[in-house]
Amino acid sequence: MTPPDDTGSGGRPARTPGVRRLAEHRLFWPAAVLAALLLGNVALTHDFFAVRVQNGHLYGSLIDILQFGAPLVLVSLGMTLVIATRGIDLSVGSTVAIAGALACEHIATAKDPGSPPTVLSAVVVAVGVAAAIGLLNGFLVARLGVQPIVATLVLMVAGRGVAQLITDGQIISVSSGAYKMIGGGYWLTLPFAVLLAAALVAVTSLVTRRTALGMLIESVGGNPVASRLVGIRAAGLLVTVYVVSAVCAAVAGLMISSNVSSADGNNAGLWIELDAILAVVIGGTALTGGRFSLGGTVLGALVIQTLSTTIYTLGVPPETTLVFKALVVIVVCLVQSPAFRARLSRRRRPAAPGPAPATGDVAARRQEVHP
Template sequence: MTSQPARATPAGGPGKRLTGHRLLWPSLTLLALLLGNLAFTHDFFAVRVRNGHLYGSLIDIMQFGAPLILVALGMTLVIATRGIDLSVGSTVAIAGALACQYIATSSSPGSVGTVLTAVALALGVALVLGLANGLLVSRLGVQPIVATLILMVAGRGVAQLITDGQIITVSSGPYKMIGGGHLLMFPFAVLLAAAVVALTSLLTRRSALGMLIESVGGNPTASRLAGIRAAGLLTLVYVFSAVCAAVAGLMISSNVSSADGNNAGLWIELDAILAVVIGGTALTGGRFSLGGTVLGALIIQTLSTTVYTLGVPPETTLVFKAVVVIVVCLVQSPAFRSKVLRRRGTAPPRPTTPAGEVLPHQEARA
């Protein structure tokens, strides 16, 4: 009888695989923030039913975090292609301004048809803006940060031109439904954001689209040689990012029944980038995590809630958020964790062969 070769075992046990999972640290961070709020507010986890609607701090975090989830979702696909979209904040302002301006000047602002037309107008303009960004990057070779910076600056001015520098208020029940309404007891904004996330996940993970996006961002040269039409994919992700930002703008303006071209969506692009990074997607492109992005957006929104819960002075709010984000990013960094382990006297695991044999130092360095 001939002896069978030993079966190769994967390096690292279940614990190692668990600590290396990209969603572990964002999940633990979100849990820690929620528990921290519970320590200061004993009914923080309480969810009540009032007038047939769900209310509570957790519901508020999801409702107010829905616009950021959408913006970060579009940003994730853009970053996966080694790009960046700094114009999402301006797109948020333009979409809200267009919709509110149309409804306010309409003869029947409470009509469902008027609201649907306003929404279609906002989404159509956002599609054109995203197409412009995509063409600048994919066809004309403009750097993504420069191409989107143009719209970031000009778009804010366009939003103020639409509103004439004023805050436009609207009184429309159907429009209020988008950001402040409820459906089946849940906030409609949460259900809408969940539907967009589910559809995006289905298209990118159950088809070749996600793999193509990752290949373009991971190795543009190899993807081009493989026959992938990178220009079309780049344009697509920028259009998707703009449309997601427009929906977020509709949510924000709907929730407050007004449009402010100067402040709507201000700096939301930075929160979206932070959410993507916290979620485990690298700014260098390639692999992305939609689930991590959702967790990152919820962390950012929970941070804002924590600021009010802990009574952090307003002038130190941004510093507080920055410190928490830095800590989260450091904890997620394998290089940082390995250095901490070395200082505590625990040597990092030695590299092994597929059969489980430890490599000598010379081979390890090679």
């Protein structure tokens, strides 16, 4: 807060927060949660931060988190844009399964499963079909006015059936070195999946923030009625975000199936839509649409992946992993809730009827953390 002697008259800015400072504000809590989780892991496993080079590849828990988190980062990336428009995309899990199934089916039936052209055409088929899925979602939402949760629920349920149809209900295994590269290969010592995800995050970030796309998406999500009256063509934007979301999910599906060299229509990407929504929320993008933060989403996805890794490292019994995850997620959400923090700080200082404020105090402390 501004010190009392520094006060101008009302209506005049009391301080001038730069955009950068605001951005730091938004990312502070997701970053803090991630740091806490990582430090907690160090306490449990002392060589948690150790990264070693083996056969020219980097190995270590941090690298694992990045590699296994890459698909979730991608799905969350697309989900962020959809949520920023006040929508939600429940069909991404099914899209993950469909993309993996299509690619593996294509490679398994090809004469030359290992050749780059085969893998390339498999990727094109998978991404193309995903784009069609995105178009369908976008059409339902933007043109027919179906509520996003309903529109995408259709494919969430039906899509898994489609994936099983493609694989004939079997798990398709492929042995293709080139395909393995996508989810399990290395390039410049780093897992290829990490580089791919990072590249897509960078491209999305550039396209949304260097063009007016991000601002228009935020406008449509923040106030659809006003956005129409200001002349924004919302339909095109909506279709775009659903297509981006589906394409991101498809790439994630390729990574997942490539990593295990097989496609499982039943289980690939199961519940990933829910993890993605959670990652978006942890990252500070509200489900009510409007302002979004891609950086926050990446942090949110890494928080969730770190949590999954922690569960393995801790050796939590399999039957309790979900409960453990739920508990941590609840804590994370509470820590981020301004109302909860206000309540906590009020409780710590009971019987303070004087001028000591509650929420202003929290804001003050946030300021101190980021001077």
